[in-house]
Structures are given as C-alpha cells and as structure tokens.
Amino acid sequence: MEFKEAKNKFVQTWGALGSQWGINKTMAQIHALLMVSNEPVSMEDIMEELQISRGNASMNLRALMDWGIVYKEFKVGERREFFTAEKDLDELAVKISRERSKREIKPTLKVLKEVSSIEASNSDEEKHFVDQTKKLYDFVLKADNVLDKITEYKDNWLTKLVVKIMK
Amino acid sequence: MEFKEAKNKFVQTWGALGSQWGINKTMAQIHALLMVSNEPVSMEDIMEELQISRGNASMNLRALMDWGIVYKEFKVGERREFFTAEKDLDELAVKISRERSKREIKPTLKVLKEVSSIEASNSDEEKHFVDQTKKLYDFVLKADNVLDKITEYKDNWLTKLVVKIMK
DNA sequence: TTAAACTTTCAAAAAAAAATGAAAGTTATT
DNA sequence: AATAACTTTCATTTTTTTTTGAAAGTTTAA
Incomplete structure (x- = not known):
C-alpha cells in the first residue's frame, strides 16, 4: 500500500467510525485529514481532497472548532485561513469526553432526576419505574x-489509568 | 408530573440519546420501554405504546436481541412472544462495550495497523502520517x-473502578 | 472606497436512514 | 392437514440528515 492509498483508507475508516458514534461522516473525515497532515490545510484543499462543497467544508469546520478539536491558523502573508487538528490524543479524548458530557449526559441526568422523582403510587409498575430510573441516574x-x-x-491519563487498574 | 408523563419523557429522552450515539431512535425507545417495565411486554403493546409499525418493532427487537440486551420470554399458555430488557446496568454496560468493541473498534484497529505499516518515504508528510496513525493505534x-x-x-465494576481511582 | 479574496449562511436538493405494511413465513392447535 | 395466531421480510414510501451552491457577508489591500 502506498501513501495516498493509506491516507484515503484512514480518512474513510475514521469517517465511518464517526457515523457509528453519532458524528457526521464529513466532520469525522475532515478531522481525520487534519490529524494526519503535518501542516495546516486550507479550506480549498479540504474541499479538493474530500470532494465536498464549500458550504459543507465551512459548516463542518465550524462544528469541529466548536468541539474545540480543530483550530484556525494564520500564515503570514496569506489571506486564506488554515486549519489544524488537535493532535495530542490524550487532549483530544478529554475534549470529546467533556463536550459529550456537557451536551448529552448532563441533560439526560437532569431528565432522569425529574422522572425518578415522581410520587410512585402503590402499583408495582410505578414502583419499578421509579426504582429503575433512580438506579439509572446513579449509574x-x-x-x-x-x-x-x-x-x-x-x-498521559490513559497510561496512568492502566497503571491504577493493573496493580 | 404523573407516571404516564414521566414514562413518556424517559422513553423520548433515551431515544434522543440513542441517536446521538449512533443507535436508531426506535431501537433506543424500545429498550427504554422494556427497561422500565416490571414485566415482559408483547410486540403488540410495544407497537401501541410507541405508535410504530409491526415491521419496525420486529426489526428493532431483533437488533436489540443481537446486541444481547433484550430477551424473548415465553409465558405458559400464551402463543405470543414477550420481551424483557437486561435490567442490571453493570451487565448492560458490559454488553454494549463488548459489542461496540467487536463491531467497531476491532475493525478500526485492523485498519490503523495496516495504514501505519506503509513504507514511509523520506518526506515529512509521510513520516508524520505513519507516526500519527501509529500513535492512534497504540491509543x-x-x-x-x-x-x-x-x-x-x-x-459492580463501576463502583470498584471508583475505589481504584480514588485511592 | 473599491474591489478582490476569501468565508459564512441558508433555502433547496440530494442522499441516507428509518418506517410502513402487506405478503410470505413459521409454529401451534384443532 | 387445515386453519388460526402469530412473526419476519423486504420493496416501497416517508422522514431525517446531509450536502450543495449561490447570495450575502467580511476582511484586507491597493
């Protein structure tokens, strides 16, 4: 396998993995592309490499920046904007975790607290509902x-975790 | 908030959370419904409660069973099939982890190994690609x-983990 | 201040994913 | 072995998500 082929395979795979985890394919692909690029990439180049429209590139880059895992870079004497991805994997994982927690887990917790707080009548059905949603909340x-x-x-949180678990 | 409202809210929320994690909404809703039901539920009842078609119910129940988190139950003297969800949350999380690992992580690892094994020429670009994908593989x-x-x-793996981390 | 170089927005189109429902399939009962 | 009770399948339709591209917006430089 030569470079171009390998790069493409990686980008496609990362994109597919993204969709399976609720991240849109193009967004994951752009991220993949930036991660393996040794220097900042322009929007033009991203469009070209992934064969996507300007609007698509723009919106997904915005989303990636909102997630805090892609940054804008400016080159001296260049009008265009360039983009780089967070390449430190510990940092990447932390940011994704934090963001998903904030966007998805926290709101879910709020609902779990609410629904588990209803006045459960005497019926087994209601008791079970309250019991189960409480357990879910705790978990x-x-x-x-x-x-x-x-x-x-x-x-190195991952490595530190390995050490903690092993001993 | 009364029971019916709370139950509905929970089912909707679980469904929405599902989509954000790459699980189809109905599948997550059926799972939610079964988790908070104190007794096995028939397909008919699932269709009724979630207002979905027979085909949809059937296919998503099949998928949930493939994930190993929903079981068929038979009641004596009943022709129909009934369904229950895995209610132990430790067990549920383990099964989901194992399955996602098998279906998504393992294949990704295979690709990462492949693409990081190319003969990197002398260019910085290729060197960086190999370096980054290797790091990703390790991570x-x-x-x-x-x-x-x-x-x-x-x-109680989650509790045990808390203990390990805290000390 | 004008124009060129670039980015963002968003309504409309396209693509992808999910849902329907009727026919085919299966299993149990008489 | 016929029928009733149920489930599964899958071509078609519907819904949802994503993408496009052109117009509007912004920034820099002459």
Whole structure:
C-alpha cells in the first residue's frame, strides 16, 4: 500500500467510525485529514481532497472548532485561513469526553432526576419505574464522574489509568 | 408530573440519546420501554405504546436481541412472544462495550495497523502520517484493553473502578 | 472606497436512514 | 392437514440528515 492509498483508507475508516458514534461522516473525515497532515490545510484543499462543497467544508469546520478539536491558523502573508487538528490524543479524548458530557449526559441526568422523582403510587409498575430510573441516574452520574476524574490527570491519563487498574 | 408523563419523557429522552450515539431512535425507545417495565411486554403493546409499525418493532427487537440486551420470554399458555430488557446496568454496560468493541473498534484497529505499516518515504508528510496513525493505534488499543479489563470485574465494576481511582 | 479574496449562511436538493405494511413465513392447535 | 395466531421480510414510501451552491457577508489591500 502506498501513501495516498493509506491516507484515503484512514480518512474513510475514521469517517465511518464517526457515523457509528453519532458524528457526521464529513466532520469525522475532515478531522481525520487534519490529524494526519503535518501542516495546516486550507479550506480549498479540504474541499479538493474530500470532494465536498464549500458550504459543507465551512459548516463542518465550524462544528469541529466548536468541539474545540480543530483550530484556525494564520500564515503570514496569506489571506486564506488554515486549519489544524488537535493532535495530542490524550487532549483530544478529554475534549470529546467533556463536550459529550456537557451536551448529552448532563441533560439526560437532569431528565432522569425529574422522572425518578415522581410520587410512585402503590402499583408495582410505578414502583419499578421509579426504582429503575433512580438506579439509572446513579449509574450515569457515577460513570460521568469517573470520566471526569480520569481525564483530570491531564497528561498521559490513559497510561496512568492502566497503571491504577493493573496493580 | 404523573407516571404516564414521566414514562413518556424517559422513553423520548433515551431515544434522543440513542441517536446521538449512533443507535436508531426506535431501537433506543424500545429498550427504554422494556427497561422500565416490571414485566415482559408483547410486540403488540410495544407497537401501541410507541405508535410504530409491526415491521419496525420486529426489526428493532431483533437488533436489540443481537446486541444481547433484550430477551424473548415465553409465558405458559400464551402463543405470543414477550420481551424483557437486561435490567442490571453493570451487565448492560458490559454488553454494549463488548459489542461496540467487536463491531467497531476491532475493525478500526485492523485498519490503523495496516495504514501505519506503509513504507514511509523520506518526506515529512509521510513520516508524520505513519507516526500519527501509529500513535492512534497504540491509543485505541490501550483504551480498548482498559475497557476490557474494567468490565472483567463483572459485579459492580463501576463502583470498584471508583475505589481504584480514588485511592 | 473599491474591489478582490476569501468565508459564512441558508433555502433547496440530494442522499441516507428509518418506517410502513402487506405478503410470505413459521409454529401451534384443532 | 387445515386453519388460526402469530412473526419476519423486504420493496416501497416517508422522514431525517446531509450536502450543495449561490447570495450575502467580511476582511484586507491597493
């Protein structure tokens, strides 16, 4: 396999993985492309490499920047904007975790708290509902906190976690 | 808020969360419904509660069973099939992790290994590609292994993990 | 201040994913 | 072995998501 082929394969695979995790394909592909580029890439080049429209590129780059995992770069004497991806994987994982927690887990926790707080009548059905949603609340909260704690290690959190678990 | 409203809110929320994580909405809703039901539910009832077609119910129940998180139950003297969800949350999380690892992470690792094994010429571009994809391979592999180890604790793995991390 | 070089926005189109429902399939009962 | 009770399949339709591209917006430089 030669370089171009390998690069393309990586971009496609990362895109597919993205969709399976609720991230749109193009967004994941742009991210993939930037991650393996040793220097900042212009929007023009992204459009060219991925064969996508200007609007598509613009919107997905915006989304990636909102996630905090892609940055704009300016080159001296260049009018165009260039983009780079967060390449430190520990940092990347931390940012994605934090963002998903904020956007998805926290709101879910709020709902779980609400629905588990209803006045359960005497019926088994209602009792079970309250019991199960309470358990779910506790579980999700605990998992969310664990993730938070782990990623607090900052540098090499994954390696540090391995050490903790092994001993 | 009364029971019916709370139940509906939970089902909707779980469904929305599902889509954000790449699981189809109905599949997540059926799962939610079964999780908070204190007794097995028939296909007919699922269709009724979620207002979905027979085909949709059938296909998504099949998918949930393939994931190993929903089971068929038979009631004596009943022709119809009934369904229940895995209600133990530790077990649920383990099954989902294992399945996602098998379906998505493992194949991705294979590709990462492939593309990071190309003969990198002398160009910085190619060197960076190989370097980055190698790092990614190591990271994903390590994360996958950690998840595996954690869920091996079986009972109360999340609590055990909290303990390990805190001390 | 004008124009060129570039980016963003968003209504409309296209593509992808999910849902329907009727026919085919299966299994249990008489 | 016929029928009733149920489930699965899959071509078609519907819905949702993504993409396009042209117009509007912005910034820089002459």
